[in-house]
Amino acid sequence: MTLTTGAILRRITEADLSAASHKLATIILDGIAWKNGYNGLERGTAAFTLAHLADKMGMSRQHLTELLAQLAKSTLELVRWKPNGKFAPWLFRFGGAEDDAVLPDVVSATGDTSLSRDCKNKTIFSGRIEIDATTNVYRTPWAELIRAAKSSLACWNVDTQAIWDRFLAFNKARGNAAVPAGFLLGFMRKWRARTTSDHIFQSEPIRTTPMPKQNSDLAELIRAAPTANRHFHELDLRSKIGNPAYDLRVQHMKARFACLRFSAVLAVHGEAVRAFEIAK
Template identity: 60%
Template sequence: MEPTTGLILRRITQTELSVSAHKLATVILDAIAWKDGFNGLPRGTAAFTLTDLAAKMGISRQYLTELLSELAASGLKLRREKPNGKFAPWLFRFAAFESEAASRDVESATGDRSLSIEKNNKTIFFGQITIGADSNVFQTVWADAINSAKGALPCWNVDTQLIWDRFIAFNRARGNDKVPAGFLLGFMRRWRTSLGPAPLPEAQSQPPRVLEPKEQELLDRIKAAPTSNREFHASDLCRLIGEAAYEARILEVIRDFGCPRFSASLAVHGQAVLTGEIER
């Protein structure tokens, strides 16, 4: 059963929390993406900086931290992570709704999907992008989409025009004349996870770089764990081996391969899939 706004809201009201923690939970719920790709977020997550969240609540950062801890320890199991760098927004989700068993006691009626079907909860990347038609992104319809989405993605601090230029160059190098708009979102999501820079047109005639054994090993692990399922892989592994052991695996990959945390988490998930600990 898919979680809905009403389902989560009922669980919030049924959970024993302080008044402020209840309010914080509803603020986070209000910003949750109900469709994968809304504002660049995975389905079921919301993005805030702690400064913005404290401002919305009208409280101090210190008190906000206490409320977040309260929600994390509650039946809602609020989880947060910052996969895109020190200054990027935090991603929040209610982990209690990631398994069917956790939400069985608060099933929603079929009509309880009002916020899920509103236009502003749909993906903003739809249609086709013609490659090479415009060199200035601000003369296209895609500038606003990039600006809206990048705040929660690895390219959060990259100039919008640069993102567009790299995307156009990436597709020209592959001979693409027109691509689905979703390709742009996927390109932005993988901004830092690529082991090398996006290929430029003039590099077409150059032979591909041969990967070092360690690079190839890391890439093979990452390929085994699709990024769209990484939240579920993390939850499955944490339930299986514990959060401490899960964190230790990520740190070990970072130390051994010198890669960013996001790539390390995918490698850990991929290795677990390859060894049969979790399913793909």
């Protein structure tokens, strides 16, 4: 079908669906980008998290999933995919829109070509970024572009200032004084890999403090406890020493280490293992 709002809306109204499915399809239609590259999305594509859709629909995630399955099997042929990691938004497209449609890729080339040269109402990263110019992203022209582009990327739920801070740190560590603006979009596109593998995002080294001896003793007892079948070993120990004696041990352990009952129970089990009262 022709990729227009009216064409898809007519397909929605003609489809044999429930009222809830019609509403969901209309919400997705409302979020479709009609200019290629707008907000980092390909033309004809919408980006939503399931939590956001469920909130807009006023229903549970389970019910929402059932409605999405209905739309996928209907004449609307709704398809969805998640190319940017587990916690990124889903991308949606109504089937039959364009046969030559491809998955969106919003990474600018190193030559800093914009996502599109034909329309000004798009997320366009052009020019150069001075790395040492300012640390406050909201005093730069990049804040709004970051906010718009991240909606379909793995960093969709990351604060704009945090993205900017990490981008500056990334380039400072490599001695870059200025970079093409397209580097910022590419940096956001590869967010998931960078946040898990690049150590430069740690603002300061992690400092550890020695564990107090009392806590260390508790940890040793817990490590000795058989955690896999905790309830089975509790019953075993209760049968050997009796319920009153078991409860008294737990109370003494809570008082000894000033810990929660769960930790006290594991410590009691660990002590029982050391005393060969129960097996690990």
